[in-house]
Amino acid sequence: MGVGKSTVGRLLAERLGVGYRDTDDDIVASQGRAIADIFVEDGEPAFRALEKQAVRTALAEHDGVLALGGGAVLDPDTRALLSGQRVVYLSMDVEEAVKRTGLNAARPLLAVNPRKQWRELMEARRHLYEEVATAVVPTDGRTPEEVTRAALDALELKEA
Ligand SMILES: Nc1ncnc2c1ncn2[C@@H]1O[C@H](COP(=O)(O)OP(=O)(O)O)[C@@H](O)[C@H]1O
Ligand SMILES: O=C(O)C1=C[C@@H](OP(=O)(O)O)[C@@H](O)[C@H](O)C1
Ligand SMILES: [Mg+2]
Secondary structure, eight states, X not given: OOSSHHHHHHHHHHHHTOEEEEHHHHHHHHHTSOHHHHHHHHOHXXXXXXXXXHHHHHHHHOOEEEEOOTTGGGSHHHHHHHTTSXXXXXXXXXXXXXXXXXXXXXXXXGSSSHHHHHHHHHHHHHHHHXXXXXXXXXXXXXXXXXXXXXXXXXXXXXXX
16 A cells, blocks of 8 residues: 555556556446445445455456556465556655655555554565566666556566
8 A cells, every 4th residue: 555556557548558557446447436435434345345346357357557456366266367467566665655655544454553553564465465466676766657667677677
């Protein structure tokens, strides 16, 4: 969360001259509610079910760059769908994460004690990110443009 998937995903799509899509945006559009409201009103399991369907639909319909939410990889079927795709894992350390997400109430899982929550989520998820990734791109101390360039290099893709 907060590493720059949505920001860099959009830039990467621009550089490649392909479309961009973000499963969180798809969920917000189809539900007509913010992510935080879905968590509060329906709970996390309901959000994960929507997310699983959103990823499945986007992977079937969309040919370009797709940004996922940080928890999408928790679902084993989603991880299976990602195999055979180019998947970039953007990484950062906890202090950078707190800077990027600190004052933003849009991420319900970081609403209370963000530093501790972020560390715990990463401990639980890091191996899943590593499992699905075909490229790992560190983002600490890099601008979104620099991260995008590093992602293009890691994927061995050229700008359009
Ligand atoms: N490389 C970066 N350096 C500094 N800030 C960044 C960088 N990438 C993204 N951000 C900022 O961090 C916040 C979270 O970015 P976002 O793209 O929404 O992350 P994600 O989709 O991974 O949660 C935004 O305010 C964004 O402008
Ligand atoms: O990591 C997570 O569990 C989540 C990440 C968020 O997306 P970003 O990773 O784009 O912030 C969003 O899907 C939701 O708040 C849950
Ligand atoms: Mg995002």
